[in-house]
Amino acid sequence: GNSVTQMEGPVTLSEEAFLTINCTYTATGYPSLFWYVQYPGEGLQLLLKATKADDKGSNKGFEATYRKETTSFHLEKGSVQVSDSAVYFCALMGRGADGLTFGKGTHLIIQP
Amino acid sequence: DVKVTQSSRYLVKRTGEKVFLECVQDMDHENMFWYRQDPGLGLRLIYFSYDVKMKEKGDIPEGYSVSREKKERFSLILESASTNQTSMYLCASSITALGQDNQPQHFGDGTRLSIL
Numbered sequence: 001g002n003s004v005t006q007m008e009g010p011v012t013l014s015e016e017a018f019l020t021i022n023c024t025y026t027a028t029g030y031p032s033l034f035w036y037v038q039y040p041g042e043g044l045q046l047l048l049k050a051t052k053a054d055d056k057g058s059n060k061g062f063e064a065t066y067r068k069e070t071t072s073f074h075l076e077k078g079s080v081q082v083s084d085s086a087v088y089f090c091a092l093m094g095r096g097a098d099g100l101t102f103g104k105g106t107h108l109i110i111q112p
Numbered sequence: 113d114v115k116v117t118q119s120s121r122y123l124v125k126r127t128g129e130k131v132f133l134e135c136v137q138d139m140d141h142e143n144m145f146w147y148r149q150d151p152g153l154g155l156r157l158i159y160f161s162y163d164v165k166m167k168e169k170g171d172i173p174e175g176y177s178v179s180r181e182k183k184e185r186f187s188l189i190l191e192s193a194s195t196n197q198t199s200m201y202l203c204a205s206s207i208t209a210l211g212q213d214n215q216p217q218h219f220g221d222g223t224r225l226s227i228l
Contacts (some may be wrong), residue, residue, distance in 0.1 A: 017117065034216060036163050043116075043202055043219040054170075099157035099170055100204075100217060 002027045006090045006103035013080055014111050015073065021075040021106050023064075024088035033057075033066055033073040033091040038087045047075075047088070085110045115139070118203050123225045131190040135203030135210045144165055144186035145217060146170075146178065149200040162208070173184050193227045200224050204227040 048057030050066035119134035157170030204217040
């Protein structure tokens with residue numbers, strides 16, 4: 001079956017630091033890949049997505065590239081802000097209308 | 113913007129009660145989903161539906177059922193609540209775009225359910 005593995009948190013960084021959150025996946029076929037973010041007390045918001053190999057998703061300064069050869073979809077941001085503090089979830093969806101398979105989430109803490 | 117509304121943010125019920133969690137979306141999406149979120153486990157899919165009166169089991173359906181009588185509304189039912197069902201429950205919806213890539217799911221703010 002499908003599975004997603006992402007780095008355990010919490011990840012604590014200083015403001016303006018470079019961010020990488022690793023995500024690897026196992027899936028049959030060619031899944032779509034997503035990053036969702038959850039701010040305290042809120043539901044999940046879609047951050048970015050990629051639907052085929054070598055696609056790069058980007059939003060709000062975050063980027064992730066769909067790497068089929070390494071089955072990875074690492075999230076990066078060049079300069080983080082305190083407002084980026086949240087829980088980040090990597091997820092995949094196989095073909096069709098099935099639900100998402102999520103990683104366990106990475107809690108990101110940005111200190112001023 | 114897509115709006116997914118869950119009827120309660122916080123809910124406290126007793127063991128053995130029948131519990132209904134309601135979810136409504138306003139974008140005419142075909143697909144709706146229920147997940148539970150637990151610390152250290154991430155989100156796990158309970159049930160989903162891709163059409164009115166249709167339902168499919170997700171990864172952890174035991175102890176739950178669902179109802180989709182209207183396209184915009186998807187209800188999660190705990191037939192006889194137990195303490196191990198204390199969790200955050202998240203509803204989501206998505207559109208089916210024929211011939212296109214998978215469309216993202218849009219989430220509600222969640223219902224934090226406590227079973228005493």
